[in-house]
Amino acid sequence: MGELRLMKGNEALAEAAIRAGVDGYFGYPITPQSEVIEYLTAEKPYERTGMVVLQAESEVASINMLYGAGATGKKAMTSSSSPGISLMQEGISYIAGAEIPVVLVNVVRGGPGLGDIQPSQSDYFQTTKGGGHGDYRLIALAPSSVQEMSDFVPLAFELAFKYRNPAIIVSDGAIGQMMEKVELFEQMPRMTDEEIRAKYKWATNGKLEDGTRRIITSLDLDPYKLEEHNLKLQKKYKEIEENEVRYEKIMCDDAEYIIVAYGLSARISQKAIQLLREKGIKAGLLRPITLWPFPTKQIKELVDSGIKGFLSVEMSAGQMVEDVKLAVNGKVKVEHFGRLGGVVHSPEEVVEALEQKIIGG
Amino acid sequence: MAEINIQDIIKPENLVYKKTRLMTDKTLSYCPGCGHGTAHRLIMEVIEEMGKEHDTIGVAPVGCSVLAYEFMNIDMQEAAHGRAPALATGIKRLWPDKVVFTYQGDGDLAAIGTGETIHACNRGENIVIVFINNGIYGMTGGQMAPTTLVGMKTSTTPYGRDVAQMGNPLKITELVAQLPGTYYVTRQAVHTPAAVRKAKRAIRKAFENQVNKKPGLSFVEVVSNCNSGWKMTPVDANNWMEENMFPFYNLGDIKVDGKLIEK
Incomplete structure (x- = not known):
């Protein structure tokens, strides 16, 4: 340890x-x-x-x-x-x-x-x-x-x-x-x-011994070349989306409702799903660890497993909820709950939001 | 008269000048008559002569010399507008034994990048800044620069720079010379062979200061022409520069070995 x-x-x-x-x-x-x-x-x-x-x-x-x-x-x-x-x-x-x-x-x-x-x-x-x-x-x-x-x-x-x-x-x-x-x-x-020079040949730390010189720039005045560069970036982003999604699922296996929340909101929502379960409501938590790449596939899988509704809980006016909606693609209800401007929601407020906006709504 | 075949006179014994191999073969993107190409060459000659080809990292600005990295045949980074001294700081702090320089124009260094310039100078970063001052924004089409002279016409001062409206030209070189972090501050030109020789000595001194880890930043201003932006022939532009720019931007050393020159 x-x-x-x-x-x-x-x-x-x-x-x-x-x-x-x-x-x-x-x-x-x-x-x-x-x-x-x-x-x-x-x-x-x-x-x-x-x-x-x-x-x-x-x-x-x-x-x-x-x-x-x-x-x-x-x-x-x-x-x-x-x-x-x-x-x-x-x-x-x-x-x-x-x-x-x-x-x-x-x-x-x-x-x-x-x-x-x-x-x-x-x-x-x-x-x-x-x-x-x-x-x-x-x-x-x-x-x-x-x-x-x-x-x-x-x-x-x-x-x-x-x-x-x-x-x-x-x-x-x-x-x-x-x-x-x-x-x-x-x-x-x-x-x-020496290790850096040997490992990262792209890096600008003084020309290599063989005379190779490196340029770091984000400029290319030729639009076709810049398009090529952009396509290369997009290919990399696709690869990251395929390989680097990180998330945590808590009590999702038997859940009927899912709260999607990250960071501090996930901590609060973890308490909220406990309170919901004490009331007999089967709620689970999906915590995105990577906000990008977003766990879109995991949300789709939850939709396919029969989840009845998703509540996106964030300390904002509703930003991540758009990504949740894109993943759910209109198949079940998705709502947002969150306090704004530096106010932190309580687990009880999250419980109430799920009951009113998802179950009751 | 016998016909001369040019190939017959290309012989080693006839060689009087050779381009440094630290300039690439790419055609310069600068207007004919512009001083940028000469300034590039002097820096690259100095780096070659000092044997620092493999140990130098240059930072290019935004402006006419945004593509400096295509011509300077060493490792180069291309900064955002005005930020070159911050990039150079990041490089030098992590590679203190490498040679690091920025190459910046007047808009880049003395307008949008004033904060980065002053703080890099004030921290005494052990880098070289080469500052090309032509009193105008060349790349974007000849707008007013922070160094545009009073009364000078540009595309955004079509009736001449009016101090009441547009403020005064900024002598940033004199300003940074006042900071304890600068070790060597000088103002040069590259429009005549004599000026080129002096400018090269100044650039060499600046780089030697860095290699010898002298305490502080070395700052070389090059007052240059912009015949396109000034709308003059190259010769007229050089004459105009001597008559108008030099009386305001006086050539010569301003601070040497950390001491201001008494005038």
Whole structure:
């Protein structure tokens, strides 16, 4: 068993970054995720593993530092919260276009605008439907515990490098701030410069000995070539959709009704299905772990198994519910429930919503 | 008069100039008469002469030189508009022994990228910034740049730059020279053989500062022409530059070895 600690989600994520052998973290403070950079600067990761930590002058600068660093084949990471992630969208689009494997973290807070600093899930569209310009996708992992804040860091890097695609960990103000027991994984070694040069031939870290030079760009002025590049990206996204869907099913086997919820809403909904079952209602929970790729196939299978209705529970006005509806394709009822603007719903509210909107409605 | 066959005079003993192999054979996308090509070549010659071909990463901007990576035959990254110093920071921090430079125009460096420029300079990133200032947005069709002179006509200042309306031209090079993070700040030109020789020495010094890990950033401005944007012949553009640009953007070193030059 690994080392056990009581930690905040943000701290667990920061510790995981050091242990995952990350080479560089570039970030800008914003509530509710400032503990990430505070923890990193206090821990002196440069002495522990050689990891570089730099406070940038803005989120715009952080994401572009990440672009430069990631394009050399090193493991680079940033974290922010909703308004800061909005500022990064330009850079994220370039990174996706240039196929740079980096890891981003969004500890989501209430919006729109400056919003507030309470937990929210209203950045689902921004995360999974683009955010920046152009046809691109981010691999999106949604932790629902402090443990997963730690575990998803190496997983995000593994996926990012496997597909040369940016990956994002989508957390929220509650998961980031709350303290839970976490089992930390063992320190992983950082790759040496020589290993990086040998392994990632696409990376720009100085021409190879044989004279091969590399270019990192998202530009191609010839529309036919750019279309070709886009088709290549789409082919990769298809492959990710086929191979990397992650989800958790709780009490779905005999369920008549399914709640679909991720992150903090999944924790709350887990309690809700328990309360529903105490009332004799057979409810189950499908928790998407990857928001993209979305567990569309799994929802279709549930529809085919005779599920009578789905309730999408998110701390938003109803964003993920659109993907649930696309998967269900009109065959049974799909409704949304969620509190907005940083308000967190209670399990009782979720129970009531399922009873009224799905069973009674 | 006997007919001269050109093949007969291509002999090693007649060779007076050779293109550095760190420039690709691709035809430059710049207008005839533009200074970009010369500035590219000087940087690549310096990198070749310093033996840093395998250790250099360049960052291209958005603007006329957006395709610099097609001409500079080394590892290159293409940044978003204005963000090159942030990319360069990310690279240099993780590869401190590599040579990292950005190549940026005036709109990129002194308008949309002002924040990234000032903070990279102020942190004293051990990189080289080469800044091409032609006082106009060339690629998008000759609009006003932050460095457009007062009274100068562009496609967005058709009656001349009016200070009351459009503000003053920005001497960002003098500005970054004031920051403790810059180690070497100079302003050069590439429109005459003498200027080219001086500019090359300045670029060489900037890269040597980086390789020798001198504390701070080396910043080389090149005041250049834009005959297309200025709507002049190349010769007229160079004359106009000498008469109008140089009196405002004075050539010469501004800061050497971390010390401001007294004027």
